Amino acid sequence: MNRLCVHSLIVSVALAWLICSTVDCGRAWNARSELKQQQERWRASGVTDYRYTIKWYIGGQAHDVGKPVVIEVRDGKRTSMTCAGCEIERPEIFDDLDTVEKLFERIEKGILSEPAEFRAKYDETLGYPVNYGKKQNGQGVMDDWEEFEVLNFERVK
Numbered sequence: 001m002n003r004l005c006v007h008s009l010i011v012s013v014a015l016a017w018l019i020c021s022t023v024d025c026g027r028a029w030n031a032r033s034e035l036k037q038q039q040e041r042w043r044a045s046g047v048t049d050y051r052y053t054i055k056w057y058i059g060g061q062a063h064d065v066g067k068p069v070v071i072e073v074r075d076g077k078r079t080s081m082t083c084a085g086c087e088i089e090r091p092e093i094f095d096d097l098d099t100v101e102k103l104f105e106r107i108e109k110g111i112l113s114e115p116a117e118f119r120a121k122y123d124e125t126l127g128y129p130v131n132y133g134k135k136q137n138g139q140g141v142m143d144d145w146e147e148f149e150v151l152n153f154e155r156v157k
Helices: 003-022 025-045 091-099 100-112
Strands: 050-058 069-074 077-083 117-122 130-134 147-153
Touching: 025 091, 025 100, 025 117, 069 091, 091 100, 100 117, 100 130, 100 147
Parallel strands: none
Antiparallel strands: 050 069, 050 147, 069 077, 117 130, 130 147
């Protein structure tokens, strides 16, 4: 092995150690890998017209949290949003949750935020997220957590 190869190897190991010292690399890598696999499964399904109910919870948020919000998507864009048996006071808080693609983006942001606790579960057939949760610091700070649950997913025609 020549000097250049040894030097490159040492630099690579040092860089990997530096990155992994700030992040639980194995957990973050696994979560991202799973996310990418499920995104590909979703894309391969070709579903663009669908409806789902989402219940979203976030610490420190008072309006509309936990309400069963029904979102309908046509050609990959939200066409309607209603609350099952209730009123939506602040519909704009669901703008980042109103398509499956945006749910994937939300999960990716959660992974990149280096949470103390993280979970994501995906539909086994189509790959869309069915459950997601993260807690930032593990100290129980009220507004440092988020989760959502996707219910009643169905294709629409």
